[in-house]
Amino acid sequence: MAFWFRCNFPLLLLLLNIVIELANVRKCLGECDLYQGSWMRDPSYPLYNATTCPFIEKEFNCQKNGRPDLDYLHYRWQPTGCNLERFDGVGFLKKFKGKKIMFVGDSLVRDQWQSLTCLLYNARPNLEYTLTRSGMISTFTIKEYGVKVMLDRNVFLVDNVRESC
Template identity: 55%
Template sequence: MAFYSWFCVLSLTVLWSLASPLYHVQGHGCDFSLGKWVIDDSYYPLYDASRDCPFIGQGFDCLKNGRPDLEYLKYRWKPSSCDLPRFNGVDFLERYRGKKIMFVGDSISNNMWQSLTCLLHIAVPQSNYALQTPTKQLSVFTFLEYDASIMWLKNGFLVDVVHHKEKGRIVKLDSIKSANKWNGVDVLIFNTYHWWTHSQDSESLVQFQVGNEIIKDMDPMEAFKIGLTTWSKWVDANIDPSKTTVLFQGIAASHYEEKGCLNQTHPYQGPQPPYPGVEIVQKVLSSMSCPVYLLDITLMTQMRIDGHPSIFTGKGPSYEDCSHWCLAGAPDTWNEILSAALLGL
């Protein structure tokens, strides 16, 4: 652990702002997390999910599922102090030829992973690809010509979870044995948040454990902080930043409050209130010895109440999804920012 902590100090690159111990994803000193959504119907949407990327999951293809309005497809994120570079899929694949990129997290990670695989596929539509699911948790999209793999590993809590016959699902806040699946990857993009907020739901009730003690009625946000700290210590102790770049996909806002997201066709404008969990993420990441770069998407997703599938998930009008995101849509912007950061633009 001492070696990697020492090495981390030497590994900071000019691609990132060093003004703060919290490494926001930036380009030329411009914070991509601050800005506004503007209509750009000359360039967006970046693809047609059904026509261009038939491998996208049904629940994200809102047009195919009958969404009647189209304006949500045409918004571009405009950072306050710069322009976000356009996504260059060919350049991305060339730079990551022979490399492995892994998203680790919940279905919001899946949302972003599917967006990235589509953006890359439409850049090289004649290039053969393979989509495999070697395990129930792991999905691998490989661009054969480039020997580049874009993976999603389903892991909603990051820390270990066990299923007890009598006690149900137990989240072990100080245990992270499952992390061995993250080894040998060139870029890791972690995400965890939404499962913690659902931990007290009657359908997904979980218990939290520290050491040998199961703590009843634990505040989910306190549990989130402990679990995220366990993850951060593993990264500091096990990741060599000269070989692996680590990012944390920030908290994507959901919009279940008040009337939900049904019939919402325009983004919010202006400042947004503080979002739960964000301060915890910032504190944990800024306490780490290795640079873990925050892909801060919270503000831009708070604004996009119009970007959710709502009832257009393919599950019928009785099911409203105000947590995930339509594709094409907001996750494409997350990947534009990811690309700009990774390619050093």
């Protein structure tokens, strides 16, 4: 193996240069691999206070349920080779003005819905909103922007059909 490495060292350098160049081209084209990166400590986080957000259900509210540490709240995802912009709640509301967004799924999806509603609730103080529930569907509406963020709590995304053997 050492012989192969020594003999092919110029080839390895060439391949490494090609990989670096491709990464730079992707970066220039605005491509960003969001799945490669690491969690970075950021003292400006969290973006909302879960203890004061009215949409976090008591079963999912770590601080209200007695979790003593808060360090885990001060991290953000940093993709390798590019930067994510900080979430802008008002910008989001403007972009999705008059639109409906629906989350469909189990408790994990409910966590995501609760986080987005808290981020939007926190975007601008005193925004007028409504929260309605009809069956398994919860709808958070910000009237000024006509944005609806809905949750269809559904643990079975496929039909369960019993077949006789």
